[in-house]
Amino acid sequence: MHLDKFREQFLPGDAAGRSHRLDYVSRFERWDDLAGVRRKPRRSLETDADAELGLFFPPELYPVALHPLVAARGEATVRRLLLQRLYDYLAFTTELESIAVIPVATTISRGRSGLLLPEQMKADAFKIVTDEAWHAQFSDDFARQVAARTGCPPQSAADTPPAFLSRLDELRERLPASLRGVESLLFAIVSETLISGILSDIPRDGRLPRSVREVVRDHAEDEGRHHVYFRSLLKHLWSALTDRERRAVGPFFPAAIRAFLEPGYARAADHLAAAGLSVPQIDQVIAESWPAEVVRVDVAEAAAPLVRYLREAGVLDDARTHAAFESHGLIGAGPRDIAAVGAALPHTLKKEVTR
Template sequence: MYLHAFKEQLLGGPAEARPHGRDYTSRFARWDSLASVRRKPRREFEADPAGLYFPPELYPVVLHPLVAARGEAVVSGLLLQRLYDYLDFTTELENLAVIPVATKISRGRSGLALPEQMRADAHKIVTDEAWHAQFSDDFARQIATETGCPRLGPQNPAGPAFVTRLDELRHRLPHGLRGVESLLFAIVSETLISGILSDLPRDDRLPTAVRELVRDHAEDEGRHHVYFRSVLKCLWPALTPSERRAVGPLVPAAIHAFLAPDYERAAHQLAGAGLSRDEIDQVVSEAWPADQVRRSIAEAAAQLTYYFTEVGALGDSRTLSSFEEAGLVGIPHEAEKAGRVPREVTA
């Protein structure tokens, strides 16, 4: 079993037979002086009964009249649970989705022929992500101690929603390509998460330590964004035409797996707040209208859609159709809105 795990590649076949990735500029030259694991302190949580634990606009179930009518204590409790979910999501994402992929890259078992510096930088990403997982878990433990309000249990034994969604995605791939979905999902999550983290550190309603913790994470993820954009530039040309036709149409599902709300988790929390099954169904459906969710995902993924366009992925008709059906095509990203060519993140 261990020998098999050691040899197993994310993308099957001899890497040497695939086109080599050569266009890589490292953003990790100053990693020792920039990485949060090297220079940032442990963030210490202090409870603030008058403050918000999470932006309500990002958890719209708390804005629904059926929830708001139950009082500030219920809303505050649900926002606290949403903060726990954010921290748990971070820990699981790093441990289950990103660290294994970065480890494979660092050890030359991605299935891609990558530059040596790219493999070396993957080690730094492993270290970064292990720290993100650790400080998120530690922070959640601090919150439980300081507030006296533990995470609402039991936790979903399947973990965050992206876990089951990623399994479903894997089963849609031809058997010989299974494994590449983890590489694809790492590209998707690492290029999307930097945008998700950008607003929270500026929200003065949140506890200072929460904003500092998210800022630490965001600064590291800016470098990871650039790195995994480079991975995509290496991956797509390395796929054979038949592999591209198999993988391309599944990219929107990978984006959905990362960005779509975790409806089951929200329902569990609303039940804990005393709502009935009918009330929960109403709140979830009205807080996250399908058309609005679709639009929000498209807007959040606009730059990533550009990256896939950039490497030629949407040149395949089935892939383009899949992006169109998901509503991902035709949404301008921030650089296009400003009338300039997109630039890489340099944080």
């Protein structure tokens, strides 16, 4: 088993027999001076006076906390939900890095990805491994600090898998058997090119404790370099695939995007249940907080940079792939229609739709 794991590739066959690119511009020349693991201190909630504010996550980014059925239960309930959302974010970061990104970056660094990549690109992948291990560790450490400071531990069990794992398993099962493994590359490209955008607003939110904003900012600064790396990896991957493989793989990008960006409904339901809501109330809160059309538009907006990169790489040239992106609402729609999205929300939430 262990020898098989050592030899396992994301793409089948001899990498040298595939088309490959030589171009690569590294963004890691000053990694020793810039990487968070090299220069950033441990962020401490224990010494953060702002932690007494009690608002641990932006409520606009967790709309279940704004729902009338939740608000009616009082400010303490809303604050507990937002605290649990912070725990979910920290746990998601730890699991994403440990399960989805570090194994991919490690395999690339050792030259076993199935791609023929420039030596500097493989060396930089090892720096990404180090960065991501640091992100996973400081997220876990900070969650422990939050629990100690607030006396309110995470509600979700440590063995509860994040939603993206089951979504990835479903994607893998739908791939041709000969290409199973490439979903790991697809998801790493998706997550690493989109996560920096997701993190951009939180460090500027003065309602949150200073240490929370610093933890997210530290993560975001490293991810800016990773974004550029995985954008380049996309080009190398696509040039290495045969035409047949491109036609097979391309339509799966939308599923990988949704696996990363779609809300974690099950985790939210657990938190609402812990807050005392009944099953019908939970169903109502989730349905009205995340209407399908709102989620579709939000995913399309968040994915727009990656869709542009995919178009530039030629991924959307195939008609079947183009149709898959259209069917998921990732292309072909106009700018976000605030009025239309607001109409999908309950009256008391419409004022929150401001983006």
